[in-house]
Amino acid sequence: MKQVLEGSQAVAEAVRLAGVQVVSAYPITPQTHIVEILSDYCATGKMNAKFLRVESEHSCMAALIGAQSAGVRTFTATSGQGLALMHELLHWASGARLPIVMAEVNRALAPGWNIWVDQTDTLAQRDTGWIQFYCEDSQEVIDTTLQAYKLAESVALPVMVVLDAFFLSHTYEPVDVPSQEEVDRFLPPYEARFELDTKNPCSFGPLVPPAVYMEMRHDMAAAMDTALATFPVIEDEFAALFGRRYGAVEAIACDDAEIVFVTSGTITSTARLVLENLRGRGEKLGIAKIKLFRPFPVDEVRKALKGAKKIAVIDRNFSFGASGIFAQEIRAALCNAPDHAPVFGYIAGIGGRDVTPEVLEEIYWKTKHNALPERESVWIGLQEVSHGS
């Protein structure tokens, strides 16, 4: 049924439909409507779930680790500082092979206090063993959250569904909300691969010597590879039921494109508009939208960027002392591919600054008029700042 929903509401609807049994959350950074709606669903019986109102984001993830280990489907949502505080336990959740699903609303990290969109919070967690999806609109948010449970449970790794603060979390759009019957056909009730059980007592997560630890990590690496192979299969199943698919990478007009933008999140929607305008003026622009960031879809990225003469990566994030993080990943994915195009890195929209069609056009012309990148990263729209005398 079509409804007009915020990105936050879309997450909450997916969590309700997924039959989550334990939700845990803490209000910092600040939280979004996601947990307010879920609190209400738990209180009114619209969801048969227990809501744990924990005293920190750290305890939030710890509680989910306990709940999922005891054999139920779980969920949390967080943002910015909250995710940073969870960091230790993100490693724990993936290392314990728990299919926890989290919605993460990208917010900038302090100081100064800034609650607007910036991807550095989630990208700083790229090595924690979590699968990461970046969403463009509310329909993708609800669909991806449902797919996230299926993928997480099939490979025994946790999944982060990432959405831009405000531009997606607080923006209303028409969304097709599937019925419970439809979702039940796609996502069966949770069956734990292993769980705390008094009839079959086991110890989870004990001391592990060097003789075994490396193999355990290799198992996780293999599960990430499996996730890359499994996601398209899950998308096929989803598409058969709901008629929508997204792809780990969406290649938009890349076949004959000379310059290809690499985008993620809501910037993609703006880029689609810019593509239409520039194509109308004879400019051959394409877009490679990265939805799946971990595992990184190297083959699909190479395929999408194969014909490009120049690649312009737009990063709403920055790794200090290096470059935009998507740009790093793209460069790494291409470095062993033959005859790849030069990669131009652009930093835009940091801390919630608007990335308008004009900003993207500026990036297009800069890329077109330079044979090679001037620098690893070009910051777009920087203002002259006076620091006083």
Next chain:
Amino acid sequence: MDLELTEREFMYPGHVGCPGCGAAIAMRFVLKALGEKMMMVLPACCWSVIAGPYPSTTLKIPVIHSAFETGGAVASGVRAALDMKGDTDTTVVTWAGDGGTFDIGFQALSGAVERNEDFIYVCYDNEAYMNTGIQRSSSTPYGAWTTTTPGKDWKKMRKKNIVEALAAHRIPYAATASISHPEDLVRKVKRAQAVKGSRFLHIFASCPTGWKIPSEMAVKIARMAVQTNIFPLYEVEEGLHYTINYKPKRFPVREYFKIQGRFQHLKDEDLDVIQKMVDEDWELLLRKAGEHA
């Protein structure tokens, strides 16, 4: 003595603890008192090692090892999941050391108790970070040497009173116990198991390695702690109603300190200061129990 304990053991023979480990004695009694319908959350502590490395374990119960500061939170999650599955009669127990309870895990413990999560939190107290090499915690007593309070920098602060902190949360049940008084310990575990909501057991568990005592002294030193009033045995219901379970003859603290390597640097006047602290604390406890001295 009649412990009314099952002969069944919930530990396999053999563990990786040091000789004379008080924490191992505490675990054995607590498990026997609780029985098989329980599962354990084990945040980082000596017992993370004592239980043995993968793929072996000395524990015959379901165990989830967890990060250092998460004892209260992981147990909250386990309880929530069991409740959702309709299993309300399995006891969820967190088993943590003093560092994981008094220091890094205090926030998660406070949060869980404020929510009155239905679980038992057991802190076995060996008065320092023993497993990591005898570093000072906020449970380390006044006067103690540790590797982070060496030489003249021996600890000059009082031990945090954790049961009082829990009582201030109006926790339904909190109690102290010692490996030297197993009847009292077992009774308190069983009592805690019968109460709903959050329950806290503070178990004095000596550490021959960290305290620099012979391993055969482990139980005796714990008994001396009780008999000198350094570690009184008492219970608190709803944070209000105090019951002192054992009133010792108040042996002077000097003997207890003299035989432990960790206190060898203390002078007579230091021991006088400590005696005064112990006497003050005892008077305070008597007043709370309505038993004016």
